[in-house]
Amino acid sequence: xxxALYFFAGLxxxxxxxxxxxxxxxxxxxxxxxxxxxLAGLYIVxxxxxxAVTQIIIYAGGILVIILFGIMITSRLAGKPMQVSTQxxxxxxxxxxxxxxxxxxxxxxxxxxxxxxSTNHWQRAGRWLMTEYALAFETTGVLLLICLxxxxxxxxxxxxx
Amino acid sequence: xxxxxxxxxFLLFALGVSVVLTKRNAIVVLLxxxxxxxxxxxNAIHFNQQFPDRMDGQLFALFIIVIAVCEAVVGMSIIIxxxxxxxxxxxxQINELNxx
Numbered sequence: 507x508x509x510a511l512y513f514f515a516g517l518x519x520x521x522x523x524x525x526x527x528x529x530x531x532x533x534x535x536x537x538x539x540x541x542x543x544x545l546a547g548l549y550i551v552x553x554x555x556x557x558a559v560t561q562i563i564i565y566a567g568g569i570l571v572i573i574l575f576g577i578m579i580t581s582r583l584a585g586k587p588m589q590v591s592t593q594x595x596x597x598x599x600x601x602x603x604x605x606x607x608x609x610x611x612x613x614x615x616x617x618x619x620x621x622x623x624s625t626n627h628w629q630r631a632g633r634w635l636m637t638e639y640a641l642a643f644e645t646t647g648v649l650l651l652i653c654l655x656x657x658x659x660x661x662x663x664x665x666x667x
Numbered sequence: 668x669x670x671x672x673x674x675x676x677f678l679l680f681a682l683g684v685s686v687v688l689t690k691r692n693a694i695v696v697l698l699x700x701x702x703x704x705x706x707x708x709x710n711a712i713h714f715n716q717q718f719p720d721r722m723d724g725q726l727f728a729l730f731i732i733v734i735a736v737c738e739a740v741v742g743m744s745i746i747i748x749x750x751x752x753x754x755x756x757x758x759x760q761i762n763e764l765n766x767x
Contacts, residue, residue: 515675522682525698526689538698541679545705552672554712557728561708564732569701569739576694576743580756590692593759602685609677613670634722635729642726646733653737661744663751 511551517544531577531588539570556631672713679706693746693756697739704735 521544524537542565549558581588592598635643679702686699708728715724750756 512671515671519675519678522679522702525695525702526682526686531692531694534695534698538701541702542705545709548672548675548709549712552712552716554715554725554728557708557712557725557732560729560732564736565701568736572739572743573694573697576746579747580694580750588692590690590695592689593691595689598685598688601688602681605684606677606681609680610674613673613677630722631725634726639726642730646730649737650733653740657740657744660741661747 511548514544514548514551518548529589531581531590532574534590535570535573535577538573539566542566542570553627555627672709676706676709676713679703679709691757691759693749693758694743697742697746700738700742701735704731704738707731 518541521537521541525534525541528534528537542561546558546561546566549555549561577588683699683702683706686702687696690696690699708731711724711728711731713724715722715728718724746756749761753761755761
């Protein structure tokens with residue numbers, strides 16, 4: 507169990523570093539895909555299977571497809587991979603390092619209990635979602651509908667005459 | 668077991684902030700925002716492990732994922748609209764209001 511945790515943690519950290527270091531946008535997107543998939547594996551190790559499956563379906567299946575289509579649409583020079591240039595690399599990296607050090611220095615003390623494996627997490631998640639979080643669940647559905655309509659209206663093709 | 672996950676979420680957040688600050692392409696900035704939200708999801712699930720009889724953290728993570736989807740979709744539609752108008756996805760090249 508611990509070996510799997512370290513494996514997925516290291517894999518996702520390396521893939522997240524790849525998002526920063528790759529110069530081609532397509533490789534950065536695929537590196538983010540690897541990071542999200544290994545995070546899903548990590549969630550399974552942490553006994554959050556519901557979130558892991560949601561992560562795979564929505565993040566790896568939905569958002570990454572949208573981003574890949576965006577890369578395909580906005581790459582103007584056909585046949586040439588889209589490169590990304592950086593601005594203020596030293597200042598940005600130093601600021602990120604500063605944030606990382608501040609977070610490490612101010613981390614709370616966490617003791618993690620491991621719950622027993624016999625618990626049916628799916629059943630519990632469904633029951634919580636339908637009782638205590640019913641309002642948030644419905645509101646999220648309305649938000650998704652608004653977001654869908656807004657995105658379609660924003661990106662619709664209008665021929666300027 | 669616990670400090671590794673905390674450090675991983677710190678690292679994801681710092682890398683996401685670095686990507687958002689240093690990259691010029693708007694799509695890569697979206698990737699950085701996804702990294703930051705992933706750090707938040709990881710923290711929510713990790714802190715949920717302190718209270719095994721409750722599921723608040725995991726459901727918060729679920730809602731964060733949905734919000735991330737909305738953000739990515741709306742951001743990508745705005746990028747496509749801007750690309751169609753200005754023929755670029757680099758925000759620095761959109762300088763119509765620049766005084767020159």
